[in-house]
Amino acid sequence: MFTPAAKAMAEKLGLKKGRANLEEFADTLQALATADRNLVAVTSDSRGSGKLAPYGKALPQQIVEVGIAEQNLVGITAGLAACGKRAFGVSPSCFLTARSLEQIKNDICYSNVPAVLVGISSGVSYGALGSTHHSLHDLAALRAIHNVTIVVPADNFETREAIRFAASATRPVFVRFGKAAMHHLHSADSKFEAGKALVLREGRDVAFIANGETVVHALLAAGALAEQGISARVLSLHTVKPLDTAAVLAAGRECRAVITVEEHSVHGGVGEAVAATLLQARAGVPFKIVGFPDEDTVTGAQADIFRHYGISMEGLAATARSLL
Amino acid sequence: MQSVVKDRPMLSDHQLALKAVALRRRMLRLIHDAGAGHTGGGLSCLDILNVLYHRVLRVTPGTVDSPTRDRYVQSKGHCVEALYAVLSARGYFPEADLATVCRYQSPYVGHPTRKIRGVEMNTGALGHGLPICLGMALASKMDGDAFRVFTLLGDGELAEGSNWEAAMAAAHYNLDNLVAILDHNTLQITGHTRDVMSNEPLDAKWRAFGWEVRIVDGHDYAALTAALTAPHPGKPLFVIANTVKGKGVSFMENVGKWHHGVPSDAELAQALAELDAAEVKVERVALNALSSGAIQASALGSTRSTSKS
Ligand SMILES: Cc1ncc(C[n+]2csc(CCOP(=O)(O)OP(=O)(O)O)c2C)c(N)n1
Ligand SMILES: [Mg+2]
Numbered sequence: 036m037f038t039p040a041a042k043a044m045a046e047k048l049g050l051k052k053g054r055a056n057l058e059e060f061a062d063t064l065q066a067l068a069t070a071d072r073n074l075v076a077v078t079s080d081s082r083g084s085g086k087l088a089p090y091g092k093a094l095p096q097q098i099v100e101v102g103i104a105e106q107n108l109v110g111i112t113a114g115l116a117a118c119g120k121r122a123f124g125v126s127p128s129c130f131l132t133a134r135s136l137e138q139i140k141n142d143i144c145y146s147n148v149p150a151v152l153v154g155i156s157s158g159v160s161y162g163a164l165g166s167t168h169h170s171l172h173d174l175a176a177l178r179a180i181h182n183v184t185i186v187v188p189a190d191n192f193e194t195r196e197a198i199r200f201a202a203s204a205t206r207p208v209f210v211r212f213g214k215a216a217m218h219h220l221h222s223a224d225s226k227f228e229a230g231k232a233l234v235l236r237e238g239r240d241v242a243f244i245a246n247g248e249t250v251v252h253a254l255l256a257a258g259a260l261a262e263q264g265i266s267a268r269v270l271s272l273h274t275v276k277p278l279d280t281a282a283v284l285a286a287g288r289e290c291r292a293v294i295t296v297e298e299h300s301v302h303g304g305v306g307e308a309v310a311a312t313l314l315q316a317r318a319g320v321p322f323k324i325v326g327f328p329d330e331d332t333v334t335g336a337q338a339d340i341f342r343h344y345g346i347s348m349e350g351l352a353a354t355a356r357s358l359l
Numbered sequence: 360m361q362s363v364v365k366d367r368p369m370l371s372d373h374q375l376a377l378k379a380v381a382l383r384r385r386m387l388r389l390i391h392d393a394g395a396g397h398t399g400g401g402l403s404c405l406d407i408l409n410v411l412y413h414r415v416l417r418v419t420p421g422t423v424d425s426p427t428r429d430r431y432v433q434s435k436g437h438c439v440e441a442l443y444a445v446l447s448a449r450g451y452f453p454e455a456d457l458a459t460v461c462r463y464q465s466p467y468v469g470h471p472t473r474k475i476r477g478v479e480m481n482t483g484a485l486g487h488g489l490p491i492c493l494g495m496a497l498a499s500k501m502d503g504d505a506f507r508v509f510t511l512l513g514d515g516e517l518a519e520g521s522n523w524e525a526a527m528a529a530a531h532y533n534l535d536n537l538v539a540i541l542d543h544n545t546l547q548i549t550g551h552t553r554d555v556m557s558n559e560p561l562d563a564k565w566r567a568f569g570w571e572v573r574i575v576d577g578h579d580y581a582a583l584t585a586a587l588t589a590p591h592p593g594k595p596l597f598v599i600a601n602t603v604k605g606k607g608v609s610f611m612e613n614v615g616k617w618h619h620g621v622p623s624d625a626e627l628a629q630a631l632a633e634l635d636a637a638e639v640k641v642e643r644v645a646l647n648a649l650s651s652g653a654i655q656a657s658a659l660g661s662t663r664s665t666s667k668s
Contacts, residue, residue: 080515080548080555102518102556103485103547130484163395163461165468167436167483335463343463 036215036338037255041348044258045218050251053219056194056212057155061086063198064123068097074121074202075099079108085125085155105130109138109152116143116150121202128154128170128211129161136176143207144182151201154211157187158248158298159327162337171327173211174275175303183207184229185275187297189250190220193273196227204229213248213298215337220250220271230274232282238268241355242286244309245296246272248337249325249346253296256351267355275305280312287318292358294323296346301326321358325351370413371658372580373645378448379409380638383607384631385454386444391627393440393460395469399617401441403544403577403602404511408445410583411509420450423477427505430495432480434488435513435542436470437619442478443467451477486519488512489539493525496537496595509538509587515547518556523568529595530569537595538587539570542577544604548618565597577602608633 037045053059068074068090076082080103082091091098099115101108105126112124124131131154132139143150154173161168177185184206188194194212201208220235227233235250236257243253250271257267268290270282287293293313295306306324313319325345333343341347345354370378382405390396411431418428433442440460447454452475459465466474470483480491488510496508512522529537541561549555558564562572571591575582577600586598604618605611608630611620622630648654 078549080518083548100549100555102552103515104518104520104556106520107518134484134486161469163393163469165470165472165481165483167470167481333463334465334468335461339463 038347038349041255044255044348048254048258050218050220050254053191053217055214055216056188056191057086057214059191059194060153060155060198060212061090063195065090065093067199067202068094071121071202072097073119074123075115077101077108077112077115077122077124079103079105079126079130081126081155084127085153087125105134106138109135110142112150112152113138113142113146113148116148117146123151123153123201125153125155127161127168128157128173129168132170132173132176139177139183140180144180147182147206149205150207151204152207152209154209156214157211158213159332159337159340160213160215162335162340165334166332169332170211171298171300171332172303174297174299174305177209178276178303178308183209183276186210186229186273187247187275188212188273189245189247189271190217192219192221192225193227193233193271197229197273200227200229211247213337215248217248218251220254230277230279232279233271233273234268234282235271236267236269238266239290240265240267240359241292241294242268242270242290243294243296243351244270244272244283244286244305246275246305247298249296249298249341252341252346252348253351255348256355259348259352260355265355265359272305275308278308278312283309283312284316284318287313287316287320290320292321292355294325294351294354294358296325296351298346299326301328323354323358325354373641373654373659375409375413375580376641377638378413379406379607380634380641382409382441382444382448384634385448385457386440387608387622387627387630389443389457389460390440391622391624392458394621395461395619396440396621397437397619398622399546399604399611399614399620400435400513400542400544401438402606402608402611403604404435404438404542405441405444405606406578406580407511407540407542407583407600407602408441410580410587412445412449414584415587416509417506420477423451429506430479430492430508432488432492432495432508432510433471433482434510435485435516436482439469439471442471443475446475446477449477485513485516486521489522489525492537492539493529493532493534496529496534497532499536500532500534504536507536507538509540511540511542513547514541514543514545514552514558515555517541517558517561526565526568526570533593534595535591535593538598539595540587540598540600542602543599544602546604546613546615546618550615561599570595570597572597572599574599574601576600578606607637
């Protein structure tokens with residue numbers, strides 16, 4: 036995934052490799068379900084992709100299989116939640132958020148049932164499988180729907196905490212993450228709160244506001260920039276909605292430039308949310324949205340695609356230098 | 360309006376059997392080299408594609424841009440490797456292109472896209488092919504029954520409600536130029552379809568929706584050809600092709616993990632050895648039939664030299 040230089044920087048920054056957020060999710064959900072017999076997972080021939088086969092074996096009464104039918108999955112998840120079940124609908128984000136969008140909008144968000152939707156293998160996790168399997172639209176689509184908290188965790192800690200938060204939420208929650216192994220980004224005393232960005236590194240020249248699997252690249256870029264005398268702040272903006280406007284405005288006011296980074300279309304995602312926040316508060320600064328341009332997405336593995344669109348230590352450091 | 364292709368000599372069952380061996384080799388090598396792919400469902404539908412492209416579809420690399428060509432939309436798009444194998448063997452693009460499947464900047468991604476010559480629609484999200492084919496079949500009717508439309512569905516895929524919306528509409532519009540083929544291999548990712556989301560009795564369901572239904576052995580060329588070509592006036596046709604997931608490689612047959620299992624070097628070698636043996640058997644059966652007078656020499660054709668691909 037990393038270039039040799041990025042690998043060396045990860046070592047220098049003391050970043051340790053964890054596991055896939057997908058695996059962290061599956062274990063967290065199983066632990067929660069073991070403790071709470073009211074928790075139900077709903078899958079659409081997706082328990083293997085969701086690493087939930089052990090869950091299904093251990094807790095067969097707490098999993099509902101709907102077959103390859105994502106619209107049905109969201110409707111069923113809504114119905115379970117409406118009757119007091121702690122329902123988690125789990126399916127690849129590409130299908131879950133495109134095919135079932137109306138069920139999400141009406142049956143969950145508009146009806147306001149505390150269902151949780153988990154979009155697995157999001158973004159370009161299924162890189163080489165093509166655009167049918169990419170979800171570069173999901174944040175835009177859900178941001179425009181009222182009444183859903185959207186969380187995009189960066190590492191195992193954030194994933195665990197996001198799932199725990201979702202399990203006790205009283206309103207709809209959407210969590211999406213990928214399947215590549217992630218580095219641990221947080222110290223033991225970090226505290227996760229939905230709606231509050233986490234500062235991974237302080238800095239005054241440029242601020243990277245990133246989320247999900249892109250955060251580690253921003254952190255590496257900050258390390259590389261430091262070697263060139265540029266100080267970069269790095270925020271993990273894990274909650275896309277509601278947005279932590281205080282953290283965003285602080286970045287815009289205290290740093291000379293802001294760069295957003297996301298595994299999503301440049302349209303309708305974190306970048307535009309941050310831009311709107313800054314501009315409407317008259318906090319405009321040199322600004323760049325790094326994400327997926329409005330084009331036929333280049334093909335290849337996730338790592339190739341990231342590199343292609345500048346989501347890499349080298350690419351992000353260059354973007355920062357170009358803004359300063 | 361169904362009939363077999365007239366623009367080229369029809370291959371014998373023996374020739375198709377040899378082609379099938381070659382196509383399986385090509386598909387398995389491709390998945391092995393790409394390091395990704397849908398092996399089990401590719402092997403289960405390969406004989407269907409073999410019959411479609413050699414005996415049924417009125418389309419060739421030369422007519423692939425003709426507005427009146429028959430259309431084939433692979434709704435179970437995940438089995439693109441089987442389609443790539445057949446299309447390359449039929450000359451739609453060079454076999455060498457397959458070395459780039461799933462690679463950076465290659466147009467050959469892991470699901471069908473129209474960037475590839477011979478691919479009619481971008482598929483990969485299940486439950487889209489049949490509605491698209493309805494639109495194509497309606498367009499054909501508007502143009503005076505200009506062409507026929509075929510799709511291939513997975514049995515797990517049938518859980519998508521869009522299929523049943525389309526099933527209703529196809530009968531409503533009497534689309535007798537539309538054929539949906541079900542790759543009835545009884546498995547999906549999680550396991551047996553009957554355990555994941557039971558969908559039987561399929562024949563009664565599709566009949567109740569107003570379709571002509573035919574049930575065939577999905578690895579029998581003669582039966583497939585007959586089922587896909589006999590007319591079905593006034594009704595769309597649903598062909599339930601009973602297949603074996605992983606067909607042709609003993610250790611892959613009916614084994615769930617081969618849905619998207621990728622063969623290791625050793626597994627590929629073993630699979631290829633089995634296919635070599637299968638080829639010898641095809642030859643022996645044909646020679647026995649020839650010497651007993653059961654078939655004519657012309658039925659053997661001369662595909663041996665091209666079958667090793
Ligand atoms: C809408 C949608 N949901 C889920 C998937 C993921 N998926 C790919 S193949 C597959 C199983 C398909 O089973 P089946 O239709 O029986 O195909 P086959 O056995 O012929 O491979 C699933 C769930 C998908 N491609 N599209
Ligand atoms: Mg199947």
